[in-house]
Amino acid sequence: MKHLVLVALLAGLCTAQYGQSLDDLPKIVDNSTVSPSIEKYVLPALPYEYEALEPHISAQIMRLHHKAHHQAYVDNLNKALVELKEVEGKEEMATKEKVEALEETIHFNRGGHINHSLFWKGLAPAGSPESILQGDLEKAIISKWGSADEFSTALFRTILGRVRGSGWGWVVCNVDTKELSFGTTRDQDPVSLPQLVILGIDMWEHAYYLQYYNNKQNYLKAVWAVLNWKEAGERYASCLKHSATSV
Ligand SMILES: *[C@@H]1O[C@H](CO)[C@@H](O)[C@H](O)[C@H]1NC(C)=O
Ligand SMILES: *[C@@H]1O[C@H](CO)[C@@H](O)[C@H](O)[C@H]1NC(C)=O
Ligand SMILES: [Fe+2]
Helix, strand or coil: CCCEECCCHHHHHHHCCCCCCHHHCCEEEECCCCCCCEEEECCCCCCCCHHHHCCCCCHHHHHHHHHHHHHHHHHHHHHHHHHHHHHHCCCCCHHHHHHHHHHHHHHHHHHHHHHHHHHHHCECCCCCHHHCCCHHHHHHHHHHHCCHHHHHHHHHHHHHHHCCCCCEEEEEEECCCCCEEECCCCCCCCCCCCEEEEEEEECCHHHCHHHHCCCHHHHHHHHHHCECHHHHHHHHHHHHHCCCCCC
16 A cells, blocks of 8 residues: 655644534545545544443444545545546636536535534543533523523424425534624525534534434434533634624
């Protein structure tokens, strides 16, 4: 097997605050196939073991979700980026359609890679120090929703009402108003400024079906038990500090 060389990854990982943009996600330089070498996105390791979220989220789901589903987004993104590079230089009319198809593929898989990277970091073992809601985020939630319980009820209701079929539930913070709300991105776009992701919940069937079947409410309760409030709190702090995008 030829060499895959790891470059400047750690710097990228440490400065990435939200991983909300593709630029925040780790890449390696692959010199093994073509010249000049190309950069490839890589599947980020989970910050915990596959078993760590049990019994709330089974190791079976975590393993499949990470190693098969998320990996596929990364692989398909890399493949399409290479293909796009190959066709971009060419001038024939036929390449226009090809380019458009590739751009769509890139858009979709890029979204999958970003969304899942945010999702994994937003979870933590139940009962761990990370799983405690506190600080400014707790205050903001209580001031808007009354209590964490009422916040979760409203969040679940919104997600169950809004996400039909496959989709994502988000809690976002607006960098202009500093206000928290439930996800409001258009169908195909990842969350983007002025919204910053505080929490992301995968509502695709692959995220819960093996354990919860069609019971999305029970899946949401399970996710609630394994949210990483420390990470969410840091994202909220970044939102409070973030400069406004408009006046
Ligand atoms: C691969 O490319 C990187 C970045 O250009 C370079 O630092 C590294 O030495 C190369 N590795 C090999 C095995 O050629
Ligand atoms: C990623 O999340 C955005 C925002 O909810 C959504 O529109 C998009 O479809 C998601 N992409 C994938 C591949 O799940
Ligand atoms: Fe997923």
